[in-house]
Amino acid sequence: MLWMKNWLETRFRFFMVFTPFLLLIGMGFLQVGHVRPNTLIPAEQRLSGILAIFTLFWLVPGAMLASAGIKTQAPLQATKGLHGSVHFTLSLPVSRIRLLCSRAGLGVLEMAIVILVALIGFGFLIPLQFPELRLPPTDFVLYGVTVFAFDLAVYSLSTLLATFMDDLWQMWGAMLAVGAVRGLTALVKPPQSMDVFQALGANSSLLTHSLPVWPVVLSLAVAACLYSAAARNVRERDY
């Protein structure tokens, strides 16, 4: 019945993350056709600008929906992990890894749903906003893959932080860390074909019409590393 517990703990958080995305897309639909785009700037540039900004939103599901699954999360507020019930949970005949994975499974599923719904919204919204661009549906799928891979990495980072931090610190910590990496890429400027932030913004599938292979692979690799670090942490530490 771990799924029941995990759902009870995450459902408010899930809706809290889901709703803003819906609102944003809703607002997008409302203003399309009313606001005349600035035709001096080419459509590609305008789209890449919007996507670059939206990258910040994409990292929220990954950061907020993650948890290590060991400490109990209060469903409504982001409070400190409730200490006592940890002992009850750990005394159950379930391995810590199973607790971690079952919680990750639900969290990733919730994250995927948010991304999917947002992406479907995008799929209708963007062609409406940019009628001059050629945007086949496969591009949106490829873009979705990129976003999902990126968010998996963020999710894993958030999970790792959750294994030794309290709720609030973990969420903000994850978002700040990603922000810091973003800042770093702006300074250091890695090759365009490898930069995941570019792949979400200017270099995204919607503009290149192809899958940004290296960023996706890199994101997945980072996700795998961070997740196994989280697993090791959970296994080794004292509660």
Added chain:
Amino acid sequence: MILRLNPASGIPLYLQLVEQVKHAIETEAIRAGDQLPSVRKMAEDLVINPNTVVRAYRELEQEGIIELKHGAGAYISNSVVSRTKLMRKAQGVVETAVDRLESLDLTEDEVRRLVENELAARKSVKPAKK
């Protein structure tokens, strides 16, 4: 048979239980041939460890006060009657002794302490009984 044990006393619970059963026999609250409650029921009624009851019953059996019929429970021995008579005789001895001590103007507490010390002194001199 209503028993009261004092867990805080320095006397092991099983010995207290043995004494209480013997006392119940003397006051004829329970008679020869009567059945004692099962170990489980006794433990639950008194809220004490079942092994305490087991130990008490075993002690009572060794002293010939009860018989443990295999699978059928614990019964007060028929030979217990003579024990009661013996106790009545001993009662007379104690009455005389206490009368004499009180005539020496000793208080009740002093009398009690003297008796306890005498018993304790004997216990430490005698080799320990297993």
Added chain:
Amino acid sequence: MEPWVIETHEIEKSFGSQAALKGLDLQVPTGSIFGFLGRNGAGKTTTIEVLLNIVKPDRGTASVFGVPVTDTRQSVVVRERIGFVSEDKELYPYMTVSQVLRFTRPFFPKWRADLEKRYLDMFRLPLNKKVSDLSKGMRSQLMLLLAIARGADLLILDEPTDGLDPAAVEDVLRELVSIAAANETTIFFSSHQLAEVEQIAEHVCILDRGRAVVVGALDDLKARYQRIQVVVERELESPVRWVDGVEHVRQEGRTISLLVSRNVEAILHQVRSLPGASSEQFSVGLKDIFMETVRNN
């Protein structure tokens, strides 16, 4: 069946600079009721945390049902046989009582629905109330229900009667006694309440500052430990170097009170060698043994 359901050897555990356990040896006989006593901070909860692999010991070994506690893979199977009540009695505050039951049941194939019903009725636990709305006493009772109804072979209870009124305490003790009588369930419980331990425990261990200072069968301890009260003619100038077996000495003027754990003969001999000494001997209860081995050590 192994003779010891719980066995530890020289367990050491520190949290930062605080040493919680400094070499603990423990052996809990299978099927017994074992009382684990100690002051606050003596290390009782840490010991339990080690046994359940919630916390890993720095040094030493511990095993439950013969399985080392650090064996991650086997420990899952072992925990199917253990019922646990934690010290803070915290469950999931957002769940209702019935949700907690629904959550816990599937983990235990030997779940006893009859015991579940029995304790729901006995403790009058409201099924639709959230755990956060329950009093501490009711949370204790709910945790007990969860621990017992799972059909465990070993109950590890950390202050199980915390927050309960005396009548409820008696109910709980009676149930524990009943469980012990019915089958081979071992009950390992830690408590502050000496009276409870004295009532139902067969074996006890007194923990003080991370070490076991008194261990044994309760009846044995009561038979072995004695108080010897000595009155001397003149107040002694220098303290007596007592032979082995004297656990604690208290001196006030011409009266010396000794708590003795063994070697009574030799000690009495030593007492008689003191000028004008008269002595009396008393048996002691658990409270005296506890107070004098744990304070002022």
